[in-house]
Amino acid sequence: MAGGVGARFWPLSTEAQPKQFLDVMGTGKSFIRATFERFLPSVPKENFLVVTSAIYKAQVMEHLPELSESQVLLEPMRRNTAPCIAYASFRIKSVCDNANVVVTPADHLVTNTVEFNRIINKGLDYVSAHNSILTIGIKPSRPETGYGYIKQNCETEISEIYEVDSFKEKPSLDVAKQYLSDGNYLWNSGIFMWNNNAILSEFKTQLPNMYADFEKGESVYNTTEEQAFIDNLYPACQSISIDYGIMEGAESRCVIPADFGWSDIGTWGSLYTHLEKNENANASVGGKVVFDKSSGCIVNIPADHEAIIEGLDGYLVAYYNKNLIVCKLDDEQEIKNLVEKLK
């Protein structure tokens, strides 16, 4: 899934170049490229499908030149994750009767790819033998309020995999602290695994209209008529997330707790926590930065740019493509509104 708009990383992320195509960590690889490479030990390159907005097709092909154009599924507009996954599931069905599938956002960070692939392979083994919807749950390291949580049923373990007791919305800080001390709550990574027939069966039961709409195209998937069919279908599609549409009500929901250095890097603050800091806890990505009388700052500028940062404590400073922001990290939730004011 690579259709996100990533408004919170302005000015690096814009509608024209959302987060999945950026290298906000300064690793030399965009998120989508790093995601692709992370899965390669477990998934042959011809088995990847990227679902994205039509406007990002060229960028996907540029970042993932190993893929053929037929591997990039183009949504004519945003309709949240359920239609995106329904589309991909019907496409997969048209080429493979019994595929095991991993669904993942294309803009997350993972630092331990060996453990990541071990978890993916264990999960794929599980869903190939069980008619179950499997989520990767991240073992929490702090009372994070920016993630949804999964409560695991600790008495149900089979080979590291547990039944899900319930899915939880983003909590308040007090609730998040309680979750952390309880020890049986995991962060919802948004990475799912299932057998393709299992998820199609869930769509048929829980989102029957959506299922019926996509089923009408069974004869056109993987043909030259597919795009026209999708372009015609999408505008009327219900915009709903896979979490609300499917996960909450699925017949068999499992979770595999994991600890492979994961972050969704959803905010500048979370990016800051993952970067190397200097002696005054300042972090920078890109070009040379001279810090003076400053601490706890994150600076992101292009590699061939230079910056002087003087007298700032706890700020974000970012410049990209003629757009500049200086903002207290504590106030970064305001960025989206302030970007609106620029328009």
Next chain:
Amino acid sequence: MAGGVGARFWPLSTEAQPKQFLDVMGTGKSFIRATFERFLPSVPKENFLVVTSAIYKAQVMEHLPELSESQVLLEPMRRNTAPCIAYASFRIKSVCDNANVVVTPADHLVTNTVEFNRIINKGLDYVSAHNSILTIGIKPSRPETGYGYIKQNCETEISEIYEVDSFKEKPSLDVAKQYLSDGNYLWNSGIFMWNNNAILSEFKTQLPNMYADFEKGESVYNTTEEQAFIDNLYPACQSISIDYGIMEGAESRCVIPADFGWSDIGTWGSLYTHLEKNENANASVGGKVVFDKSSGCIVNIPADHEAIIEGLDGYLVAYYNKNLIVCKLDDEQEIKNLVEKLK
């Protein structure tokens, strides 16, 4: 005089594009262009001479296309203002026996050009009739510590012009306050007027070696051999300012007090005082800026750029040509050192 390097306006000013070629006020005109246009009511365009570094010749011609190349005198290296003025004076002598001259920096701000031209014309009238070195002294509006001062002899007025009692170095704040309350101290604008024979006579008396060196070229000024002569002469030239070399010891020194909205715009802070502010005392030049929870800031970005400034009080934020600075205005004297650290 347009040879300055303007290091304090980094990143707008750089050695490749010093302050005189910039439009830091956002008026649509560079300082050198505005200076040229300001003098046009009093001085025919063919009478201008620009003394600058050889590396800035193309930029001068671009900003002042009305000038011929012969009006741009090129210094092969910086040697402060006395050699610059000696060179121009000998060039003037070669084409006009009895010229009245105004010497001015090319990177100052004047807001009342009518009053400016009135003062210039009054001064030129005076020096055409008196063998005197005349300085424009600015009536001080605040106890500024960034300017040199001129103490006028208040009992000597002739048609708005006074004898100079003494020149004063940049004062401490206490001394500046005393100057302001005394009422007979003026800011030294660095704008001088004289008859060309008067200044040459002062050079002959006070800087006889420099005078002799430039006099050796009397046959080559305004010929094709002039540049080679200057290029050969300059390396050994004494580097000294006109203030120390000539003003302090001149036989007859006068000052004309003036009030035409002058600033040397020598710092970001002085630029800030001259810009229009919004309701929270924020000023910006160039592209659109959204301020939030901010006050007393100055932001300078290119006209086609945009910026969000959140949570800053009393800061400079400037971006130009791949270089970015965020700095407390109170600390702006550090900028020069911080730029050195980038190198």
